[in-house]
Amino acid sequence: MQATSLRAVWPAILGLSVVFLVEMLDNSVLNVALPTIARDLNASASDLQWITTGYSLLFGGLMIAFGAIADRFGTRRVMLLGLGLFALASLAVLAVRTPGELVAVRAAVGITAAMTAPGTMALCFRLFDQENLLMRATAFISTVGLVGLAVGPTVGGLVIQVLPWQTLLVLNVPIALLAIVCIRSGIPADDPAQRNRAPMDLPGALLGTATIILALWTATLAVEDGWAQLAPWPAGAGALLCGAGFVMRERSTAHPMFDFALIRRPKVSAALAYQAALGLGMAVLTYSVTLQLQLVWGWSPAQAALGSLPQIIVMIAIGPFVEKIVERLGAHRAGVIGSAAAIGGLLTYALLGRYQYVWVAVALALTAAGMRVVMVIAAITVMRGLPEDQTSMGAALNDTSQEVAGSIGMAVTGTIVAAAISGSVTGIAADPHAFENAVTTATLALTAVCAALVVWAARRSSSPQLSLSATH
Structure with a gap:
């Protein structure tokens, strides 16, 4: 049964809003702590680069793959699993002692955040049938995320004035737990009849993910190092090769991860x-x-x-x-x-x-x-x-x-x-x-x-x- 107002499904709207909020915060809030992290962990400039880009590369690169997984195994189920793992990955920062360990934690956070991202809009669509309510809910959820984007660096700066920088990631834990409670109570379980029954195209998922990650990495290297350096060129070539392989795979397989006819x-x-x-x-x-x-x-x-x-x-x-x-x-x-x-x-x-x-x-x-x-x-x-x-x-x-x-x-x-x-x-x-x-x-x-x-x-x-x- 579809909701007739946002108030009728406020726990679900709250849960989806805080999921989008934490995605926006994690993109910016840690940047303000980079000088402190460099001192505490004796991190080099290269380490700091991987700390910031490791999250964004995996988050951006894995969303389509996890979208396909969620369509097959249940959007709500994958969202809840992702939130639980996201909380654990964020909590792991307390054990970090070296820059490499922090890079690994940020990578894990990026992967688990990618598990939750496709479900935000997909679950919102499950709640409403009326277009005006859907638009209102979408605007509200995205506004909460934009507020987080606006205040994230300021909040992060205030937090590290009085608390260790690790707190910026540990704060993800109660936010994720709140989202889990709200989504479990406010959004109905996945309907097996609405799942995508096609087998998962694992080679296509790997090629598509590699294409996006390499494309994002190429752009990052081009901005930071310039095209005069060698680094962007192999990454760009890899992106093109993987992209060509992805297109060939999806056009030839009986069960593509994504049907190009849809776009x-x-x-x-x-x-x-x-x-x-x-x-x-x-x-x-x-x-x-x-x-x-x-x-x-x-x-x-x-x-x-x-x-x-x-x-x-x-x-x-x-x-x-x-x-x-x-x-x-x-x-x-x-x-x-x-x-x-x-x-x-x-x-x-x-x-x-x-x-x-x-x-x-x-x-x-x-x-x-x-x-x-x-x-x-x-x-x-x-x-x-x-x-x-x-x-x-x-x-x-x-x-x-x-x-x-x-x-x-x-x-x-x-x-x-x-x-x-x-x-x-x-x-x-x-x-x-x-x-x-x-x-x-x-x-x-x-x-x-x-x-x-x-x-x-x-x-x-x-x-x-x-x-x-x-x-x-």
Whole structure:
């Protein structure tokens, strides 16, 4: 029986919200403790790199594989198992004595977080049949995550002032336990009739996972080391080879992990194109704004953090109004207008952001408002466009498309900036105009790609017109 209000299923909404919250926190909260970790564990720069990227690589790379597993063995079951293992992996930080041990713990946390990620949206869809309630729940859950993203570094900084840095991971334990209790009590058990009965394609899962991890790692190496170094090239070649192998495997096997015919559906392909466009746009702002505020304009880290707040504030503030915007304009028109606002924000930053902070704030606000609307519409559309026995895969595909696009955007921006300045990012202060010109070039280039994706998605979804009704 479907719920008739969010209040009727508040334990489930609370559980799913805190799952998304902890995913957002784990992406950022530990970064503030890296200097302390380096001192306590005598960690090198390479160690710190693996501590931060080990989590994100495995989290982003394994979501699709765990989405496929959840569709076959039960989304709720995999979510609860993942939360339990996530708590144990986080608690293991208390035994860490060396940088290598911390890297292993972060990898385990990333793997277990990937187990829970696809279930957040998939289980939310299990609760509601009415589209307005589904949109309201999706907006609420994502708003909680954005609040965590906004306050994570601040909370982390306050915590390590009075407690050991290990506390930042140990705090995951009570959060995971709360989510387990809420989900067990608020979401019905998996219905065997709704599971994907196809055998699990293990070679396809391994090839797909390797492709994503290597692609993310290539982008990371390109940003940190530059293409002049050897490291990104073998990783990129490996990603291409694994990707080709994945496509060949999925097209030839009788039971593919993911049927490529599904992403040729107009609604699904349009929504994924919107998500990729947003990932590219978010990447250039994430990379450039903080560097500009600190290294070009001389702001302190605290001031730079405050300077980035318009994006988070607008995303949080507009959340409750997404449903009304879509109801008034229609999903198709709201998606187009939201995308136009995001592109307008990118153009504002590219052309005017170097002159005064007010233009940076306007750019952040416009992109945030547009992205917030489009994110919710695209996520729901991907889920509604796939069969019921592949909802976890749909949620994983939605998140992964944005994450991979974001990594590509970061690599492109970092490459263009590195080509314009000498040495590391600290060279920005020595030649700020070169940095500003490089950021303008990168932003305009990625904005052009974003616009092309948006135009293609709008055309793809306009006939038949994009709506949020189920089309299984």
